[in-house]
Amino acid sequence: MNIQIFGTKKDFDTKKADRYFKERGIKVQFIDMKEKGMSKGEFNSVSQAVGGYEKLIDESCKDKDLLALIQYIAEEDRIEKILENQKVIKTPIVRNGRQATVGYQPEVWKGWK
Secondary structure (H helix, E strand, O other): OOEEEEEOOOOHHHHHHHHHHHHOOOOEEEEEOOOOOOOHHHHHHHHHHHOOHHHHEOOOOOOHHHHHHHHHOOHHHHHHHHHHOHHHEOOOEEEEOOEEEEOOOHHHHOOOO
């Protein structure tokens, strides 16, 4: 298993995801989205795995103006705007190769090989 966790150090669910894998002796690569963020390729791969970039948007994000902007700009500009402002992405994003989840989902991770 090659687990990547995208999140922030202060996010409670990201900490829980990290702990979930460490308790099971599974090595994790943590990517702090405040420092690095996701590349366009990573974003597209995760979007495909979870069923579309809409599932990556955090509706409870603090920046309501940015959320509204993303909703109403042209479809082709949305992904660029999301990548520029990654604080609207729900965390943690956990990747295992081509598989991915958004949020804390241990019931899905159990089935990963």
